[in-house]
Amino acid sequence: MTVIVLSGPIGAGKSSLTSILAKYLGTKPFYESVDNNPVLPLFYADPKKYAFLLQVFFLNTRFRSIKDALTDDNNVLDRSIYEDALFFQMNADIGRATKEEVATYYELLNNMMSELKHMPKKNPDLLVHIKVSYDTMIKRIQKRGRPYEQLSYDATLEDYYKRLLRYYKPWYEKYDYSPKMEIDGDKLDFMTDKQAREVVLDQIVAKLKEMGKLPESWNKSTNIQID
Numbered sequence: 001m002t003v004i005v006l007s008g009p010i011g012a013g014k015s016s017l018t019s020i021l022a023k024y025l026g027t028k029p030f031y032e033s034v035d036n037n038p039v040l041p042l043f044y045a046d047p048k049k050y051a052f053l054l055q056v057f058f059l060n061t062r063f064r065s066i067k068d069a070l071t072d073d074n075n076v077l078d079r080s081i082y083e084d085a086l087f088f089q090m091n092a093d094i095g096r097a098t099k100e101e102v103a104t105y106y107e108l109l110n111n112m113m114s115e116l117k118h119m120p121k122k123n124p125d126l127l128v129h130i131k132v133s134y135d136t137m138i139k140r141i142q143k144r145g146r147p148y149e150q151l152s153y154d155a156t157l158e159d160y161y162k163r164l165l166r167y168y169k170p171w172y173e174k175y176d177y178s179p180k181m182e183i184d185g186d187k188l189d190f191m192t193d194k195q196a197r198e199v200v201l202d203q204i205v206a207k208l209k210e211m212g213k214l215p216e217s218w219n220k221s222t223n224i225q226i227d
C-alpha cells in the first residue's frame with residue numbers, strides 16, 4: 001500500500017500530475033473539491049466573510065479523502081491535508097478571520113489530525129511538491145481560466161498569490177510527515193512536453209525505488225501495482 005500526496009501553490013499542476021502519476025503507476029487518484037465546491041466562488045467574491053467557511057469545507061473534504069486514501073490501496077492525492085493550516089493561517093494573518101474562528105479552526109484541525117493516528121497508515125509515503133515561480137503560477141491560472149482566480153477579477157489577488165508563495169517555502173522546508181521531493185514546475189512543462197513528463201516520472205520512480213516502495217526491476221511495461 002503506497003500513498004503519494006502532491007503539494008504546491010494554486011495552479012502549480014498538482015491535479016494534472018496526479019492524473020498522470022495515477023495512470024502511470026496504476027493507482028487511484030483523489031482530487032480536491034473545486035468545481036463542486038459551492039463556497040469557493042463566494043470566498044473569492046468576499047474573502048473576509050467566507051474564509052472560515054471555505055476552510056471548514058476544505059478541511060472536511062480533505063479529511064474524508066485522506067481517511068479513504070490511508071485505509072485503501074495505492075493512491076495519489078492532489079493536495080495534502082498538511083497544507084490546510086498554511087492557507088488558513090495566511091488568510092487569518094491578513095485579517096480574514098476573527099480570533100474565535102482561528103481558535104475554533106485549530107481545535108478542529110488538531111482533533112482531526114489526532115484521528116489519523118488511528119488509521120492503518122498514519123502518514124503518506126511520499127510528498128511530491130511542485131515548486132513554481134509567481135510568473136508560472138499566473139500563467140497556469142490564466143490557462144485553466146477559473147474566472148474568480150484571475151487578476152482581472154480582483155487586483156488584490158496579486159498580493160494574495162505572492163504571499164502564498166512566501167508561505168510555501170518554510171512550509172515545505174519544515175514538512176516532515178514523510179519523505180519528500182521537489183519537482184521544478186517552472187522548467188518541467190509536463191503537460192505539453194513529453195520529454196519533461198518522462199523526466200518528472202523518472203524522478204518520482206527513482207525516489208520510490210530508493211525508498212523501497214517499488215522494486216528495482218520495476219518499469220512501466222511491467223505494469224504492476226506498487227506495494
Ligand SMILES: Nc1ncnc2c1ncn2[C@@H]1O[C@H](COP(=O)(O)OP(=O)(O)OP(=O)(O)O)[C@@H](O)[C@H]1O
Binds near residue numbers: 008015034143144191
Ligand atoms: N508543468 C506544467 N506545464 C504546463 N502546463 C501545466 C503544467 N502543470 C499544469 N499545467 C496547466 O496549468 C493549469 C493548472 O494546472 P492544475 O489544475 O493541475 O493545477 P493545480 O495545482 O491542481 O491547481 P489548484 O491548486 O488550483 O487546484 C492547467 O491548465 C494545466 O493544464
Ligand SMILES: Nc1nc(=O)c2ncn([C@H]3C[C@H](O)[C@@H](CO)O3)c2[nH]1
Binds near residue numbers: 032088
Ligand atoms: N482559502 C483557501 N483555503 C484552502 O485550504 C484552499 N485550498 C484550495 N484553495 C483554493 C485555491 C484555488 O483557488 C482552488 C483550488 O486549489 O481552491 C484554498 N483556499
